[in-house]
Amino acid sequence: MSTAAKEPFWRRWWPWGKKQKTMEPDEQIREFLQNLVQGIVPSQEQLAVILKEPPEKRSQWWLAAVRVVPTATGKMVNGMGPSSSPAWRLARILRLEVYWQEVMSNLPTAPKERVIETIGPMPLPEVLPLLEAALISGAPSVSLAAADYLAKRPEPRVTDFFIEVLHRPDGGPWTDRAARGLAMRRSFDGQSVWSQLIAMTTQAEEEIRSRAWEVMASFGPPAEQEEVGDLDGALRNSLSDASSHVRARAAESAGLLARGALIPALMEAMSDEDERVRAEAARSLGRLAALDLLAAEVKKDVRNILTQRLEDPDYRVSGCARQALHYITES
Template sequence: MSKDKEPFWRRWRAWRSWKTQAAEDPPEQVRHMLRQLREAIVPQQERLARLLAASPEERSRWWQEAVQAEAAQSAPSSPAWRLARILRLEEHWRAVMAAPQSGPKEQVIEALGPLLLPEAMPLLQAAVLDRSPAVGLAATAYLAQVADRQVTDFFLDLLARPDGGPWIDRAARGLAARRSVDGPVIWRRLLAMTGDAQELSRMRAWEVLASFGPPADGEAVDSLEACLRAGLGDPEAAVRARAAETAGLLARGDLAPELVAAARDADARVRAEAARALGRLAALDLIDRNAEPQQREARETFREAVRQALTDCLADEDYRVSGCARQALHYIAEV
């Protein structure tokens, strides 16, 4: 019998069988539950029991597929996280993040991170602290996109951790990504840290600021030069060296006189970074940018002081100092 002549009741029965099978398909059930939760409809206990009988890995995959399918039509929201709790995924994800294996953690991060759900913040924060670079860096990138001021506070608090770890790099990456959102707040907090009583906090603050580069429009902080001058006079040589490096990387031409003095510091690290910073400023033509045109004699006198300080560094017994001075003099000669 041809298909066209097939009795209606047979075709109807086949359609009904297909529809019933689709309704029993676990991924489709999860998607149906999510749609019901958006309408404040509680899932049926019988269906839920069948889903909970599956492995947590399968439930996590079904949840991810359902949320991603819904996200194509509307932004993920709290019903998605409520469904995760109903499927008992939150406790599963916590157990995965506490385990030593990094592979399952990466799968969790890739499932939660792109959705930018505020409820996922604790899991992403825990992942940022993971020893695995793949897990920590991926979590940092996703967490930095969450629209919540607490994220900025979290990355700033990382810098105050007393234990060693890759926190500085991840904090710097996270804060750099959030500059477009909380730029002025980040600069003010970091500059305040440069005056902290703990040497480690001052060092970390200068490291992160150095990674930023010059302030963008709207990020200008009036106390930047004052903080850098204080850093160049810090009692700890390591902090003075970081401050000298930062002055060059942030293109602060007004600090050239202080860098000339730092080129004669008692510590070789400070002398090397000061010479390097003077070279950067010279390459950008910032050594005496703010001098008045009519003060040509004063400008030449100051340039000569810079040349002399760097020339003296050429004879330094530390190869780092002489090498940085040689490169800096090359830039000054070009200018």
């Protein structure tokens, strides 16, 4: 608690009550924050001096102050909730929000890292737009940190944001960050994650449909609480997609997601006109066999199809078929 908060009102404001001390700007901002924790707002005279400083300086001083005044970063203080955080009130008083948006959009990586490291853990709704902008910043260290901070937040809006990023037509490294964030959110928002990704497989753009399967395949099999009824149906539809690229992704995903119900569809895919689809179908049949998901009544048919593909003109198909046969035991 600051000394000013303990003194009588008249001593703090009357010029003859005490000798005025001169403080450096960084000390002044730290005192502003300490006083805001106690509900004391800085005077216009004090602010006028600080606001003459460049925004990058004000931001640096604010970041330093927040690190040494932990009670100001969004915890309950005197009954105030996170949206009344003294730290964020001070950021607005110092006119920093617009500056930070500019930082995330334009400035080099180092200033972005400093801002993200401080505001990322704050449980404040005001932080969300800044983290979203940071994920699209292009700098790996910044976008990865933003993805991690976003993924831990409880708001459903975050899952929607990651899905929106995956819909970006230009792709880019941020789609990997979004996939990473969605994987982390599976622990508490799993059904929404899977449902929205499955919905992506019906989009008009080939790249979006393919990207959806790529992300789901990276998750591995859904947990019991994540199961959604239309996953198998979506895979069957994608195995008949007009795009061979999408069909190949779906064939790969059927195995990586351990979907035993897709074995008949994968057997049909072994006759696909595209060699990538046939190769991925063979690989997935091998994975499902290794997981002991081949029913006894289909083992012989699967073995026969894979054996036929040992003579496939494409070396990838014959190689995948050979590997898959290692996992199919005699009935």
